[in-house]
Amino acid sequence: MEISTIRLEALKEIGNIGSGHAATALSKLLDTRINMSVPKVWTVALKDLSEALGEYDTPQVALYLKVEGNAPGKALFILSLESAEYIAQTLLRYTERPDLFSDEMAQSALREVGNILVSSFVIALSEISGINLHPSVPALAIDMVGAIMDAVLLEEGIIDDNVLIIDTKLSGVEEMKGKFFYIPNEGSLDKLLGVFGI
């Protein structure tokens, strides 16, 4: 997949607005200031993906939503275990860190966070482009990030050799380390950018 510089810049701007909305939603939810970095927009070859993701076989928490509508894609919110524990603890007002593997309330709370975060990103994307988009029910996995990524990429059963990724990092409170990925499906990019005549 070859993408021109102007397209990458436009995507970065779109990602910026979407991430801004998502960060605001998350800040309100946790009642603390959460920042999201200016998104990095890049294409990466499959064989380099696990390297690019980093820490590909340490356990992380992934919230995955399919974005359906006229320009479908996939949204993935990846958090370190500590960040996810922190979020669940804050939301549920627990006195201790929950065990995410067994605590269903904590898992449910995290799914809701994924829902809110991705929804706000998608609504922003939808508003800027005027294209109808809506997120699916969130799925949650606590596992190796590489395994999660390959499942997400392969879900449709076909795949390009390169993946276009809009990648934003989360920060704010010390415990908060996360990444947000948006992966437009094949053809969706043309629709999203076509609106702007790019």
Next chain:
Amino acid sequence: MNTTIMVGMADFKVGRSPDKLMTAGLGSCIGVCIYDLQAKIGGMAHIMLPNSVESLQGNPLKYADTCIVMMLEELYKLGVIKSRLKAKMAGGAQMFSFGDKKPLLRIGERNAEAVQQELKKAGIPLLVYDIGGNFGRTITFDIQTGDLNVRTINHGEKVI
């Protein structure tokens, strides 16, 4: 020197003892090892999709059928003897389920079937496998011993 050779998605690597081959974070993908224990030569592939017939585009190493054939060619060049080849595989999980949503394409399961079929076609016995479930696997193959180490996050670690 003992080195660990990393295998990326949609890729394969071959090596000789004492090298080890490793691929990290297999989800619905399959890691398949084919080796000649006597010659101490082996290969590992990280396969993403069942077959190239329905959907061939781009890198042929993505697919079970094309990737295994290409890896075998490379192994023969290194000097393996066909009758001594054995195989082991792991992966093929179903990482996410959406509950109320329509069933997914069961890519993990189909990948495992496709690899089995290709090995059968090539006449290579599949000695052992560790597939399925809803969790990721990191595998390391020791060409010296033929041991395949399978590590998971919350489902233990084993050697098959």
